[in-house]
Amino acid sequence: MSYIVATEQLSKRYGSRTVVDSLNLRIPAGCVYGFLGPNGSGKSTTMKMLLSLVRPSSGEVQVMGQPMNRGTRRRLLGHIGSLIESPPGYGHLTGRENIRLVQRLLDLRDEQIDQAVRTVRMQDQLDKKVRDYSLGMKQRLGIAMALARQPRLLILDEPTNGLDPAGIEEIRDLLRRLSDGGVTVMVSSHLLGEIDKTATVLGILSGGRLIFQGTRDELFAASTPDVLIDTPHPEYANTQLKGMVASRLDHGAVRVSGIGDQTTARVVAHLVGAGVDIYGVRRDEQSLEDVFMDLTGGGGL
Amino acid sequence: MGAVRAEFLKLKRSLSWTVVVLLPVAMVIAGAVNTLVSGSRPEDGWHTMWLRSVVFHGLFPLAIGIGILASLVWRVEHRGGNWNALMSGPTSALRIMASKAVVVAVLAAAMQAVLLLTVVVIGVVVFAIPGLPPGRYVGVSLLIMLACVPVAVLQSGLSMLMRSFAGPIAVAFLGAGAAVVLLLAGLDAAVFVIPYALISRATQLGTGTFGDTGAITGGDVASIVIGALVLTAALTTATTQILDRRDTRT
Ligand SMILES: Nc1ncnc2c1ncn2[C@@H]1O[C@H](COP(=O)(O)OP(=O)(O)O)[C@@H](O)[C@H]1O
Ligand SMILES: [Mg+2]
Numbered sequence: 001m002s003y004i005v006a007t008e009q010l011s012k013r014y015g016s017r018t019v020v021d022s023l024n025l026r027i028p029a030g031c032v033y034g035f036l037g038p039n040g041s042g043k044s045t046t047m048k049m050l051l052s053l054v055r056p057s058s059g060e061v062q063v064m065g066q067p068m069n070r071g072t073r074r075r076l077l078g079h080i081g082s083l084i085e086s087p088p089g090y091g092h093l094t095g096r097e098n099i100r101l102v103q104r105l106l107d108l109r110d111e112q113i114d115q116a117v118r119t120v121r122m123q124d125q126l127d128k129k130v131r132d133y134s135l136g137m138k139q140r141l142g143i144a145m146a147l148a149r150q151p152r153l154l155i156l157d158e159p160t161n162g163l164d165p166a167g168i169e170e171i172r173d174l175l176r177r178l179s180d181g182g183v184t185v186m187v188s189s190h191l192l193g194e195i196d197k198t199a200t201v202l203g204i205l206s207g208g209r210l211i212f213q214g215t216r217d218e219l220f221a222a223s224t225p226d227v228l229i230d231t232p233h234p235e236y237a238n239t240q241l242k243g244m245v246a247s248r249l250d251h252g253a254v255r256v257s258g259i260g261d262q263t264t265a266r267v268v269a270h271l272v273g274a275g276v277d278i279y280g281v282r283r284d285e286q287s288l289e290d291v292f293m294d295l296t297g298g299g300g301l
Numbered sequence: 302m303g304a305v306r307a308e309f310l311k312l313k314r315s316l317s318w319t320v321v322v323l324l325p326v327a328m329v330i331a332g333a334v335n336t337l338v339s340g341s342r343p344e345d346g347w348h349t350m351w352l353r354s355v356v357f358h359g360l361f362p363l364a365i366g367i368g369i370l371a372s373l374v375w376r377v378e379h380r381g382g383n384w385n386a387l388m389s390g391p392t393s394a395l396r397i398m399a400s401k402a403v404v405v406a407v408l409a410a411a412m413q414a415v416l417l418l419t420v421v422v423i424g425v426v427v428f429a430i431p432g433l434p435p436g437r438y439v440g441v442s443l444l445i446m447l448a449c450v451p452v453a454v455l456q457s458g459l460s461m462l463m464r465s466f467a468g469p470i471a472v473a474f475l476g477a478g479a480a481v482v483l484l485l486a487g488l489d490a491a492v493f494v495i496p497y498a499l500i501s502r503a504t505q506l507g508t509g510t511f512g513d514t515g516a517i518t519g520g521d522v523a524s525i526v527i528g529a530l531v532l533t534a535a536l537t538t539a540t541t542q543i544l545d546r547r548d549t550r551t
Binding site: 048051053054055070074075077078080082083084085086087088089090091092093097100101104105106107138142145149 | 303304306307310311313314315377380381382383385386387388389390391392393545546548549
């Protein structure tokens, strides 16, 4: 498989604090990579290192098969569009003037500019001053400015932050369209729900460490959902399981966490042996949210 | 060239143009009001006018004016996501620093042109000084504009480094003060080391004030031109290196 971004043991330390710890990111070309993690987990710092805005304390970044560093960055950055932390834009200029700036700076054709503006549906808002834009409009203008150079890779840091549900849906839809058009998108969020359905590959960061990386299916497979045992005597059944597995009562059923198929069979046999009537054993429905909370310890979300 | 054109586009609706016009006009008018209030007239005609405006302007206000212009030009880059956007594009640090410096230098040159024009208008209209100012003032003004270039590079570098608007302007004030002291002490070689000394020296050229002899020699002109070129090259290299090595903040 070819990776458009790959890092080796990428780390950043500020003083004695390690804020990004030995990341081995693998972003397949053509995917939408959802980069998830609670606030302060190191998402922005990582993205800045991918763009060489911040130099790693140790480790390496490869983008499009080339090392990304201060010597190579300008060449590579011509193919990368990005939006880090807050959207860019000169408030005293109109949207159109801001876009024209980018056009002059990068020597772009009118069609490239028009297409970028239409992609974010900003063509009717360009005569307002950016100072008077809503946050959502600033985000979209920022994305248009990033898209104008027709990048192969788009790095967006929390583009849905502070947007209303309609604005969030609009960004999601935009990411899908870009991905269909062949752009690899890396998008971060501290809210799983915001990129859940758009991301094809997920990387989950917690305390600067990558605790999961893979597809959504792989994520489900990585964690075992709870087993729910239905019985007319849940209290009795629960006491029978004490010391054997982690169990608790849940709405008239017994919930057992973290057990595989073999242990499930042993648990059922044990309960039957103890004279408990069992009329149902099932795995709980697990949402991606649960898995995420599970992995990140539910902290700070 | 694209980077320079982009920089000029950013000046639209900018306060910079107000500074370019108001600062020199205010300086000349203040000088004229002083003269009028004291009940005197510029005895030496254009020479007195020149001393009270251009030379005085070159002591502190010019450096401070360039400082203000540089801070205005960089202020927008320190806002929101603009810094990250600027540094995550394909434009090299050299092109970024050079285009910013060009803009500040052009604004400084415009400020000098406004100053010259105001001197002539006030001289003719308010003081009815006979005849037009000597032609060498134009040549000296061009030299002053050239001398402003390394100051523009330095102030632009300071405003790139500091988010504070006033910080770099304070540096300009202190630098101009140091330059005055050095020139008063007759240390003309300061023009090869301190850009602020270069603008003071250029504005004093041919006036017989401070360390100046009153005559404009080829050596004087050459030292200003060489000082400007050397300092511009050195400061551009230094500020470019700093920008390229620097990590983004926040
Ligand atoms: N320049 C810096 N100096 C010191 N600490 C920093 C700096 N930048 C970020 N941090 C710290 O690194 C951690 C990760 O920050 P960040 O990458 O912004 O996280 P996220 O984007 O996931 O919210 C935070 O605790 C933050 O305080
Ligand atoms: Mg962040």
